[in-house]
Amino acid sequence: MSNVLTKVKLPYLLLLPGFLFLFTFFILPIVNLAQTSTQTPIAGGDTGQYEQTLQFSNYITAFTENKEQFARSFVFALCATILALAIAYPLAYAIAFKAGKLKNFLLVLVVAPFFVSFLLRTIAWKQILGEEGFVVPTLRNIGIIGQSTTLTSTSFAVVMGMTYNFLPFMTLPLYASLERIDPRTMEASGDLYANGITTFRKVTLPLSMPGVVAGTLLTFIPAAGDYVNAAILGSPNTKMIGNVIESRYFKIVDYPTAAALSFTLMAAILILVTLYIRKAGTEELV
Amino acid sequence: MNKQKDATIPTIPAKARLSRWFGRNLIRIYAVFGFTYLFIPVLYTFAFSFNDSGKSNLIWKGFTLDNWKNPCGAPEVCAALGNSIKIGLLATVFSTILGTMIAFAIGRYAFKGRSSSNLLIFLPMATPEIVLGASLLSLFLVFHINPGFWPTVIAHVMFCISFVVVTVKARIASLDPRLEQAAMDLYANELETFRRVTLPLVAPGIAGAALLAFSLSFDDFIITNFNSGTLKTFPEFVYTSAARGIPAQANVIGSAMFILALLIVIAGQFVGRRVKVSK
Amino acid sequence: MADVSSATHGDLRLTRITKTYGDFTAVNDLSLTIPEGSFFALLGPSGCGKTTTLRMIAGLEEPTVGSIHLGATDITTKRPYQRPINTVFQNYALFPHLTIFENIAFGLRRRGIKDVTADVNKVLDLVELPHLAQRKPTQLSGGQQQRIALARAIVNRPALLLLDEPLGALDLKLRRQMQIELKWIQREVGLTFVHVTHDQEEAMTMADTIAVMNEGEIEQMGSPADLYDNPGTAFVANFLGQSNLIKGRIEGTDGDNLVVDLFGQKISMPKNRSHAVDKSMYAGIRPEKFRISLVGTPTRGNTLTGGRIEDVSYIGVSTQYQVLMPWGQEVMVFEQNDDGVPPFDKGDEVVISWEPNFTFALRGDDDVEAGLEVNPEELDEE
Incomplete structure (x- = not known):
């Protein structure tokens, strides 16, 4: 019965190296982050030296000082997610059902922009929408926007940039679940007296729910923690929590507050994600 | 085929025909707009790689091939690219090996702790990059490890593993268990079954996962920024030079990567189709 | 290796x-x-x-x-x-x-x-x-x-x-x-x-x-x-082809044969084709073994009277009849279409008969529904 023995052990042996790695470089850092978040600077020590004082008020300070940025992060992320869903769903639908022989090619096109560094693309947006680009002067000339209105350094630009950056993350899972739908189920719905909109609402959308859930999560999570779009396309008035954390680490060197902010952000996202998955009732993600 | 127009056949009025065409093609029109949105910055980047810009690549000054002829012309740009490629390759190799092993364990075996294993794989994907990057940096600092090349590689392996597991697991799940049973039935022992049947059939999934890992690593900025210290990767180079103007060479490298990737994919599809056609 | x-x-x-x-x-x-x-x-x-x-x-x-x-x-x-x-x-x-x-x-x-x-x-x-x-x-x-x-x-x-x-x-x-x-x-x-x-x-x-x-x-x-x-159980009788299973009682023996009472009518069958363990039993007859005749025409072998044709399905090589017996059971009869035309109509009063050697007997406590409810066409998903 040596087979049985190896069968029991083998999965654990396979898991061991990877999980050891994840434990050391993912779990341990998070635990360490939690510890740092309740520390205070050592009296008379150098910058960056802290001691554990279980200062839970770090959280309260961190949160109250940055309420606005927290709120903005979640609102921006939510807007970007909804916009991305609105753009990606028809796109994925067209590729899955209307593309014919071009299907694979279009799928490649969705992923292709990835290969131009996302920073280059974001900066390209900044320049296209900036004062020296052609969009702003044109819009001003035809009077759609006022002479002093700008497109960059606005909330609009930040949300648009995030929508743009995470669009493929939304499109691919949507495509994957739409592609699995048997088009005959939609025909059957039409046969059973449902019009186009009802068919979409009662058949197509429910069947593509796993893709909607996966896509929205893959967009919302990185968007909520993002600071690059806000840094490039925004202004000091559009700072997100990511920008605050980044500057606490690199500019102010206030690790406990930065850790408290990071931990709060992670906890908030995890709670939202859990509630969302519960509500959507899908377990295909995990 | 000399059909005369038959007056008895009812014709559809032009206006109705137009609206029907529009209705049928609405989704296609929409898709064209979607792709335009996706590609505007790509085309912009490509166009400005030919800009005779001098230092700051903000305003179109004239067409030149100089940037393409001399992609390393701007200071640091090729060193940064080299760092990104080195880190990307190392991160790809390690994360693909570790992730594939985990995927086989989870995808193939029922064991105690399987669902918590799934959770451990899901968690890094549900954690914002900034938290991953920041927490890892704190850990390195606690152990007095200076940020730099290897800490960056470790960070990349860490966030790539989950994506590799998910990709390979999907491929394993689509594998018919009867194929492995058939191999065993045909005198292949466990090792031979794995080598001759399981591995070749899962290989496309592993290759896809490796490609994904490389592109995630190559394009990562946030996590890298926390752990690279004085080392500069290509995205970091772009970010730091954004303030004083990005040299057109960066556009050249971005465009070249794009074209290279597209060529690889198209070549792959072409080869795949040829294999299918040659009966 | x-x-x-x-x-x-x-x-x-x-x-x-x-x-x-x-x-x-x-x-x-x-x-x-x-x-x-x-x-x-x-x-x-x-x-x-x-x-x-x-x-x-x-x-x-x-x-x-x-x-x-x-x-x-x-x-x-x-x-x-x-x-x-x-x-x-x-x-x-x-x-x-x-x-x-x-x-x-x-x-x-x-x-x-x-x-x-x-x-x-x-x-x-x-x-x-x-x-x-x-x-x-x-x-x-x-x-x-x-x-x-x-x-x-x-x-x-x-x-x-x-x-x-x-x-x-x-x-x-x-x-x-x-x-x-x-x-x-x-x-x-x-x-x-x-x-x-x-x-x-x-x-x-x-x-x-x-x-x-x-x-x-x-x-x-x-x-x-x-x-x-000679199926041994109702499951086999029903799963392999079709069977008419009629509740009966073994009344006695007659040489190598058993005498069986089916709702008041006596039939006989070979002893060695019985799987019954006591007097209670089911008599089994395959539908194609039955013959139908109008009341008054001569019959051979075992005979059951009082039937009425309830349904006729013409299926080419044969015709299938549903015959309602006096005790309320519908039995199925397959007749070869030797002369091409279905000779009986719905509502005809008929007698059914068969050779005693074609009878088999099952235990009286067997489940007559066994093997019926399964759909033999459904794929095996064990």
């Missing part, structure tokens, strides 16, 4: 095999001997344990209790690759990444045979597909894939060939053709075939011996003719 060179031969013996999954018993205390060289069928509905039995023979499952012997060798716990047994899988399980040639050569190569070309070509000729050697499995039709799966197994000349619903994925016409071909190939290569199926017609066409399985146990085993003519 698996050592199967000292290939064991001989009868396959399953001794008191039980297989449980948690609380569920898939196979219950099953003993069975399959003689060398025979074409043996395991027949039963979905979930009856036949596929589990097959997988235990193949080595893909281990029995919870019991042993499996091939000839004198105990193979109960041997790995699949250590057994001189090959399987034609349901849906064939051809390796999609290998050519047809390499698929067939797979087993030979694993056994360390260097020159496989001659063997592979010979078996490709046998299944009449030599021109497909360099194709990939996805480029083949279902029928072609089926033959390649067969070729891949028999090229190893196993002591035992297992076929798991091998024709299930084919359409009806192709299935009939493959049944004949399989039978021919079995005679040609002279191997022992064990065939698992839910299709009673397929089992009857091909097998020398059929074991009918139900709920993890063998209900009855015998030649197709034995099982059909």
